[in-house]
Amino acid sequence: MSEARIYVVGTCDTKAAELAYVRGLINAQGVRAVVIDVSTHSHGAGADIEAAEVASYHPDGPEAVFTGDRGRSITAMAVAFERFLSSRADVAGVIGLGGSGGTALVAPAMRALAIGVPKLLVSTVASGNVAPYVGASDIAMMYSVTDLAGLNRISRLVLANAAHAMAGMAKTLPPPSSSDKPAIGISMFGVTTPCVNRLVSLLEDLNDCLVFHATGTGGQSMEKLVDSGLLAGVIDVTTTEVCDLLMGGVFPCTEDRFGAIARTKLPYVGSCGALDMVNFGAQSTVPAQYKDRNLYVHNPQVTLMRTTPEENQLIGRWIGERLNRCEGPVRFLLPAGGVSLLDVPGMAFHDPEADAALFEALEQTVIQTGLRRLIRVPDAVNDPSFADALLDQFRDVMKDV
Incomplete structure (x- = not known):
């Protein structure tokens, strides 16, 4: 297994600065982090793993993702990202940033992860009914307060708290249960x-x-x-x-x-x-x-x-x-x-x-x-x-x- 790392996930075509900021804060805590672009346009910048690579995991290929129709593309990218993430053996945790579309895109892959893998979703919709996003999983959701549309005095604080929380979860996983009880x-x-x-x-x-x-x-x-x-x-x-x-x-x-x-x-x-x-x-x-x-x-x-x-x-x-x-x-x-x-x-x-x-x-x-x-x-x-x-x-x- 390769070195475990935290996946910082979002759409680099609109949130590259926020994603890079979170990645930097996690890296500063001594935990490796990489940015995964799930933009529904293939030209997002600043990612360690580009949207085209994620889209290639769609069962019908990247053409099914980059359709030009936003709704269809988000749905297809959600499928591709879930398949991408399930193929990884190096997931120390996943932190996602998004509005309503980004939240709907990232959440299904998080739900598919095993219980106990750290999952944190910073979202503009986290102060409402989060059941459709969390489902039966252990996703933690944090309300972004301001829109995720650039870094400002509020978003820096919220994202820093999220980044440090994710780094802490990944660094201090509880030891496996020593109980052999079924x-x-x-x-x-x-x-x-x-x-x-x-x-x-x-x-x-x-x-x-x-x-x-x-x-x-x-x-x-x-x-x-x-x-x-x-x-x-x-x-x-x-x-x-x-x-x-x-x-x-x-x-x-x-x-x-x-x-x-x-x-x-x-x-x-x-x-x-x-x-x-x-x-x-x-x-x-x-x-x-x-x-x-x-x-x-x-x-x-x-x-x-x-x-x-x-x-x-x-x-x-x-x-x-x-x-x-x-x-x-x-x-x-x-x-x-x-x-x-x-x-x-x-x-x-x-x-x-x-x-x-x-x-x-x-x-x-x-x-x-x-x-x-x-x-x-x-x-x-x-x-x-x-x-x-x-x-x-x-x-x-x-x-x-």
Whole structure:
């Protein structure tokens, strides 16, 4: 492997001075840095690696990048840069500078890097919704305050902080974990916390338990680690993100939920945790078509909506179809006593008819085999006995690993 270096990325046709400034500050910290030009014109100046070289990594060649159409060119250069960066074995970190177009161009390549590789994106859009750029990765975003249109008294300060932060991250990487415990991914929501807490307490002596908050990106992060080969198994207690995807909530998964399990055949135990609810923001933000539904104000910023039997049929079929694509060891548990803290007798979302519709849809959809099984459990998801049942099934799917 060649000497590791930090890649300073941006469009040299508009930001050559800023990129050179950041490179110089990082080099001054004793860390090698190089400027990568991702201009969509081939004549950017001041780069160590020119835009034409990056563009050559596009599957259709550089002609697909330098089209003269800005939107198409940015999209194509993003593809080329992701392929370029994934080909490198010397990445100590990546720092990108950009406006909205540059941010959209650089972010996909950063997201494709492994978790833990330092990634910092200085952007004019970093004070807004950064979820489309960060996704399930560990990109750090810094708001540029002023536009990245030349060096001035503000941009020099912001860029210097970013450069020194990147140099510090690259120089002081934490030592690799000395633990040889297998890492286990576990999904959790507030309404499944007792179940997950019990699982962690029972597993942590022999396993490194990584708990993911099921807020859309939480599930994506867990499955990114599955795809990266960093998890030995998954206990997917809380599959609630599917409700938000199908009903328009604010914490949706993607259409690829369960995809990493199918691709890797990783040992998997799941359950119906929190499939009784769709998440919205403050009560005033609940869509008009849902205003008369069974709503529960979880806090001033989160309003929950109880799913109906018809919606649960759809949810069950959707999950079942994806479980059918999984050819590794799969167990999916159905908590007949209730799927969340709110779905038990006396609580706001207790609805046995809706739960029955969910379970029946799963049982009608999932093609059960020796490896892929549905298991009805009489307990509620947060009963200690349900966590114990999850653990028993997890030990079963892990026995041959």
